[in-house]
Amino acid sequence: MTSTTLANPSAARVAQRGNVWGRRFLIAAAWLIFTLFLLLPLYVVVNEALKQGLGTFFTSILEPDALSALKLTLIAVGISVPLNVVFGVAAAWCVSKYDFKGKSLLVTLIDLPFSVSPVIAGLIYVLMFGAQGWFGPWLQDHDIQIVFAVPGIVLATIFVTVPFVARELIPLMQEQGTQEEEAARLLGANGWQMFWHVTLPNIKWGLIYGVVLCTARAMGEFGAVSVVSGHIRGMTNTLPLHVEILYNEYNHVAAFSVASLLLALAIFILLLKQWSESRINRLKASAAEE
Amino acid sequence: MSRRISPVIPGFGLTLGYTLFYLSLLVLIPLAAMFIKTTQLSWDEFIAIISAPRVLAALKLSFVTALIAALINGVIGTLLAWVLVRYKFPGRKIIEAMIDLPFALPTAVAGIALTALYTPTGLIGQFADSLGFKVAYTPLGISLALTFVTLPFVVRTLQPVLADIPREVEEAATCLGAKPLQVIRYVLLPALLPAWLTGFSLAFARGIGEYGSVIFIAGNMPMKTEILPLLIMVKLDQYDYAGATAIGVLMLVVSFILLLFINLLQRRISTTS
Amino acid sequence: MSFRRFALATLTAALTSASIIGSAAAATELLNVSYDPTRELYVEYNAAFNRYWQAQGHESVTVKQSHGGSGKQARSVIDGLRADVVTLALAGDIDELYRVGKLIPEDWQKRLPDASTPYTSTIVFLVRKGNPKGIKDWDDLVKPGVEVITPNPKTSGGARWNFLAAWAYAQQKYGSEEQAKEFVGKLYKQVPVLDTGARGSTITFVNNKIGDVLLAWENEAFLALKEEGGDNLQIIAPSLSILAEPPVAVVDKNVERKGTREVAEAYLKYLYSEEGQRIAAKNFYRPRNQTVAAEFAKQFPALKLTTIDGDFGGWKTAQPKFFSDGGIFDQIYQAH
Numbered sequence: 001m002t003s004t005t006l007a008n009p010s011a012a013r014v015a016q017r018g019n020v021w022g023r024r025f026l027i028a029a030a031w032l033i034f035t036l037f038l039l040l041p042l043y044v045v046v047n048e049a050l051k052q053g054l055g056t057f058f059t060s061i062l063e064p065d066a067l068s069a070l071k072l073t074l075i076a077v078g079i080s081v082p083l084n085v086v087f088g089v090a091a092a093w094c095v096s097k098y099d100f101k102g103k104s105l106l107v108t109l110i111d112l113p114f115s116v117s118p119v120i121a122g123l124i125y126v127l128m129f130g131a132q133g134w135f136g137p138w139l140q141d142h143d144i145q146i147v148f149a150v151p152g153i154v155l156a157t158i159f160v161t162v163p164f165v166a167r168e169l170i171p172l173m174q175e176q177g178t179q180e181e182e183a184a185r186l187l188g189a190n191g192w193q194m195f196w197h198v199t200l201p202n203i204k205w206g207l208i209y210g211v212v213l214c215t216a217r218a219m220g221e222f223g224a225v226s227v228v229s230g231h232i233r234g235m236t237n238t239l240p241l242h243v244e245i246l247y248n249e250y251n252h253v254a255a256f257s258v259a260s261l262l263l264a265l266a267i268f269i270l271l272l273k274q275w276s277e278s279r280i281n282r283l284k285a286s287a288a289e290e
Numbered sequence: 291m292s293r294r295i296s297p298v299i300p301g302f303g304l305t306l307g308y309t310l311f312y313l314s315l316l317v318l319i320p321l322a323a324m325f326i327k328t329t330q331l332s333w334d335e336f337i338a339i340i341s342a343p344r345v346l347a348a349l350k351l352s353f354v355t356a357l358i359a360a361l362i363n364g365v366i367g368t369l370l371a372w373v374l375v376r377y378k379f380p381g382r383k384i385i386e387a388m389i390d391l392p393f394a395l396p397t398a399v400a401g402i403a404l405t406a407l408y409t410p411t412g413l414i415g416q417f418a419d420s421l422g423f424k425v426a427y428t429p430l431g432i433s434l435a436l437t438f439v440t441l442p443f444v445v446r447t448l449q450p451v452l453a454d455i456p457r458e459v460e461e462a463a464t465c466l467g468a469k470p471l472q473v474i475r476y477v478l479l480p481a482l483l484p485a486w487l488t489g490f491s492l493a494f495a496r497g498i499g500e501y502g503s504v505i506f507i508a509g510n511m512p513m514k515t516e517i518l519p520l521l522i523m524v525k526l527d528q529y530d531y532a533g534a535t536a537i538g539v540l541m542l543v544v545s546f547i548l549l550l551f552i553n554l555l556q557r558r559i560s561t562t563s
Numbered sequence: 564m565s566f567r568r569f570a571l572a573t574l575t576a577a578l579t580s581a582s583i584i585g586s587a588a589a590a591t592e593l594l595n596v597s598y599d600p601t602r603e604l605y606v607e608y609n610a611a612f613n614r615y616w617q618a619q620g621h622e623s624v625t626v627k628q629s630h631g632g633s634g635k636q637a638r639s640v641i642d643g644l645r646a647d648v649v650t651l652a653l654a655g656d657i658d659e660l661y662r663v664g665k666l667i668p669e670d671w672q673k674r675l676p677d678a679s680t681p682y683t684s685t686i687v688f689l690v691r692k693g694n695p696k697g698i699k700d701w702d703d704l705v706k707p708g709v710e711v712i713t714p715n716p717k718t719s720g721g722a723r724w725n726f727l728a729a730w731a732y733a734q735q736k737y738g739s740e741e742q743a744k745e746f747v748g749k750l751y752k753q754v755p756v757l758d759t760g761a762r763g764s765t766i767t768f769v770n771n772k773i774g775d776v777l778l779a780w781e782n783e784a785f786l787a788l789k790e791e792g793g794d795n796l797q798i799i800a801p802s803l804s805i806l807a808e809p810p811v812a813v814v815d816k817n818v819e820r821k822g823t824r825e826v827a828e829a830y831l832k833y834l835y836s837e838e839g840q841r842i843a844a845k846n847f848y849r850p851r852n853q854t855v856a857a858e859f860a861k862q863f864p865a866l867k868l869t870t871i872d873g874d875f876g877g878w879k880t881a882q883p884k885f886f887s888d889g890g891i892f893d894q895i896y897q898a899h
Contacts, residue, residue: 220396
């Protein structure tokens with residue numbers, strides 16, 4: 001291929017020159033799209049939040065209901081993410097290290113929550129655990145509350161975030177194959193030692209990447225959580241639901257203040273993601289050099 | 291593709307078992323509950339519910355707005371992916387990092403921000419208003435909200451594929467006398483199409499189901515700007531559980547078919563590469 | 564290896580957060596599940612009730628609130644939201660608690676005075692300052708170019724009152740039901756946004772500045788004036804409106820489980836006390852108590868009002884006729 005390029009250098013240069021303008025145009029278009037579609041909404045959030053100054057901003061996000069919403073959001077994230085990490089590793093393990101019948105169906109099922117409408121994700125838990133649902137009477141008799149309480153919110157959050165870790169790990173682990181693990185086994189490592197010392201270090205950046213995406217979605221889920229929440233102030237409101245409530249209470253500035261808190265968290269998560277991604281790329285590059 | 295049944299590696303039973311257990315408990319059984327709930331309806335009743343004019347209008351709206359959003363993303367997403375992979379320019383890293391923002395930003399926040407932006411008093415809404423058309427509370431507004439929420443899909447699926455096509459291939463084609471359009475038609479398009487379709491379908495599937503960002507900007511008018519997920523909520527709030535689940539089942543079947551389609555595409559990508 | 568520490572930290576985080584759930588507060592707590600515009604009313608009333616309750620020699624009581632469209636809130640309670648009391652927009656929604664959920668007895672409305680409705684309201688028009696479109700009565704709403712904001716009657720209680728008020732006017736003016744249907748159909752053609760709850764509509768009208776007139780609860784309209792200042796908005800009273808009766812009820816099944824019957828009943832009863840009535844009036848609800856009503860007489864314009872029981876045969880007839888699937892509201896929309 002290189003020889004073809006060298007055989008006709010002037011044509012390449014002409015093509016290059018023609019490309020300069022096209023290139024400038026495309027870059028400008030990318031910036032325009034980026035500004036219009038992504039930066040402008042962010043600007044609106046921050047601008048509305050700071051309309052009445054920093055003081056109002058801080059009182060809005062430090063007020064007890066906002067803090068309890070933050071706590072509930074952290075609880076939902078704290079439970080759903082570790083569970084989905086364990087699931088994601090197990091699912092990626094059996095999908096990527098073995099061949100079996102029905103594998104593509106399994107992968108489709110793992111992906112399913114990704115494209116199920118969040119409203120349905122909430123609805124199914126109401127159908128299962130609501131007072132009129134399958135287990136409703138039994139749960140009532142035993143005084144266990146799932147929907148309209150924290151467990152329901154956690155369940156809905158888990159549902160919408162099921163695929164994230166598995167989705168990141170499956171292609172990564174498929175690419176890595178099984179040789180290193182086999183070698184470890186031959187050298188006498190048991191299953192857990194092999195996993196802990198060989199597999200985990202190999203997939204850790206991919207895993208962190210998956211965790212980051214999973215956390216972002218768990219933190220921001222609205223539709224599914226809204227169906228099972230019951231909207232009790234200070235009890236079953238997550239941060240996104242709290243934003244909605246404030247928005248509905250003539251409390252524009254507070255709503256956008258809490259929204260910008262979520263925005264800041266989102267940007268923090270993106271930075272984490274960028275960092276883990278650059279580590280993955282570096283690992284890949286060094287692997288390629290070897 | 292070096293996958294084989296490896297007797298040396300342990301944990302098949304454990305991991306597959308756990309995967310199936312977890313999926314069944316959290317995803318499959320609850321989804322089955324919805325299907326079973328609809329069996330309370332006879333087939334005719336089910337058809338009557340999903341073919342009611344209001345449901346059909348919502349179905350059409352959800353499909354058309356999601357399709358428009360996916361198409362817009364198909365164009366601007368391709369452009370962004372191309373620029374990010376092929377060019378080095380000031381601010382590239384910022385755009386690269388921020389592309390995923392719609393995934394990381396809670397949809398409710400996106401919803402109120404976009405509404406504030408597009409209502410006749412908002413920054414863009416003012417401008418649109420002076421040109422004599424409305425954005426918020428119209429299907430156009432819904433499409434724009436969906437475009438925002440699904441923006442990363444096409445970009446993120448195209449990027450790795452684009453990065454894998456060596457630039458020399460295009461240069462070679464150009465040197466051999468191919469015109470730019472021919473390069474696109476014969477070199478880039480075949481290589482990119484499966485990935486593009488994957489990103490497109492993911493965006494489309496997500497768009498049909500999206501709720502949080504849309505309800506603020508939609509207008510929620512029956513027959514006009516009422517999306518399918520909202521109609522489920524409305525049915526539910528009228529104690530019409532069977533009706534809500536019937537629409538739910540309809541949506542679920544649609545998304546399952548889309549996903550199968552995506553997975554088939556991805557298998558084609560991996561066999562061709 | 565640092566990664567293992569990371570994994571360990573995540574696990575610890577998960578366990579700590581799990582333990583937080585276990586440690587919920589134990590003091591007396593009531594859950595009041597209400598409809599959209601009562602947020603401000605109950606914030607004030609809850610504090611007053613707590614003072615009263617402690618003065619009676621009880622320990623302090625925290626009342627948690629949940630707000631949303633009235634129909635949706637009733638549905639949540641039926642599905643297991645453990646409300647001690649419901650304070651909803653209309654009796655029809657509380658009836659569902661009996662019909663679908665069997666959570667309360669059928670004659671719940673007889674348990675408190677005035678058909679369990681401690682305060683009433685009505686439907687008025689909220690227009691932009693100076694009334695640029697010259698809106699004075701229902702007929703002006705169907706004039707070309709007038710945009711009307713009202714929520715969705717399927718999910719919002721206030722919207723059902725709006726609908727019935729318009730219906731009552733048209734029927735009285737034009738005579739037949741067919742003509743009333745045509746009038747209301749025309750009216751809903753002028754609606755550009757149909758929010759799910761009354762508050763959503765207010766936000767659309769007041770903050771997002773959509774539409775020329777908002778059909779609103781009287782209390783919601785007054786509140787909007789108060790929050791936004793009287794500079795931008797004004798209230799117009801139509802020639803005929805409807806007496807909106809938002810009732811309250813103790814949810815028997817839930818208070819029995821939680822052992823909160825005594826405080827829940829006291830909570831609703833105190834709404835009828837002079838202090839309770841005064842708080843309601845201060846939040847722009849029309850009080851039942853004559854003394855308090857006289858005090859606030861200047862605040863509320865005298866209006867000709869029709870009633871749900873007098874003119875529509877009660878919610879048990881009106882709900883299926885107008886708002887159920889295939890009812891008049893659906894027919895109007897599908898005719899478009």
